[in-house]
Amino acid sequence: MSSTGQPFHQALAAKIFHGVNLVSLLLMMTSGLQIYNANPVFGGREGLPIPGLFVLGGWLAGGRHWHFAAMWFFALNLLGYGVYILVTRRWRHRFFTGKDIKALQSSKNNKRRSYAWHRIVYTAIIPFLLLAILSGLGMYKPAQFPWIVEMFGDWQALRIVHFATVPIVLIFATLHSLLGLKVGGDRLINSMFQWR
Numbered sequence: 255m256s257s258t259g260q261p262f263h264q265a266l267a268a269k270i271f272h273g274v275n276l277v278s279l280l281l282m283m284t285s286g287l288q289i290y291n292a293n294p295v296f297g298g299r300e301g302l303p304i305p306g307l308f309v310l311g312g313w314l315a316g317g318r319h320w321h322f323a324a325m326w327f328f329a330l331n332l333l334g335y336g337v338y339i340l341v342t343r344r345w346r347h348r349f350f351t352g353k354d355i356k357a358l359q360s361s362k363n364n365k366r367r368s369y370a371w372h373r374i375v376y377t378a379i380i381p382f383l384l385l386a387i388l389s390g391l392g393m394y395k396p397a398q399f400p401w402i403v404e405m406f407g408d409w410q411a412l413r414i415v416h417f418a419t420v421p422i423v424l425i426f427a428t429l430h431s432l433l434g435l436k437v438g439g440d441r442l443i444n445s446m447f448q449w450r
């Protein structure tokens with residue numbers, strides 16, 4: 255049950271966007287780390303490699319194939335989600351607002367405060383996901399989009415920013431799951447994964 259006593263219910267479209275996002279992010283991170291292993295961002299060939307358990311693709315070309323295939327699912331899914339929340343006008347109540355800030359400043363209700371954090375966290379990840387696409391696009395097509403590389407300063411800075419999306423997504427996933435559990439327990443989590 256939600257705090258208003260209603261059972262948790264998620265729109266089918268929201269569940270699909272969420273599921274595709276989860277799977278494609280996993281593929282983006284693991285294949286990206288495979289690419290990283292060919293020439294680590296920090297320390298070059300002498301740098302610390304990521305253990306085989308966390309990488310996908312087997313070698314550089316395999317990692318790139320996965321990365322560039324999954325990127326379409328990831329980016330188009332995010333675009334689809336953006337259109338969906340605009341068309342259904344969900345954007346008006348889906349993301350954090352001044353009410354959440356107020357709740358954090360003055361509410362004595364712990365659950366309401368956790369809910370505010372939950373909304374802040376899942377709203378804040380969106381610009382980082384867009385940053386992953388922007389910096390990835392700069393690395394993918396530097397000749398077509400030289401301004402993206404220039405925007406970040408140089409190639410190494412662009413690589414660092416792109417790589418940083420991995421720890422950011424991991425921190426987000428941890429906080430998002432913990433806050434989801436705190437706010438709505440197993441029922442909220444299950445409501446996002448039940449296909450009915």
Ligand code: HEM
Nearest residue numbers: 282283286287289290325386387390391393394413417420
């Ligand atoms: C959240 C999503 C993403 C994550 C976590 C991610 C992660 C990574 C990581 C860790 C690397 C290795 C960095 C390096 O060693 O320089 C990488 C490389 C790369 N990524 Fe991503 N990435 C994401 C999304 C994207 C997107 C959307 C694109 C394209 C638009 C993209 C294009 C690239 C390119 C072109 C490379 C370098 C490939 C190469 O040098 O052969 N990435 N990514």
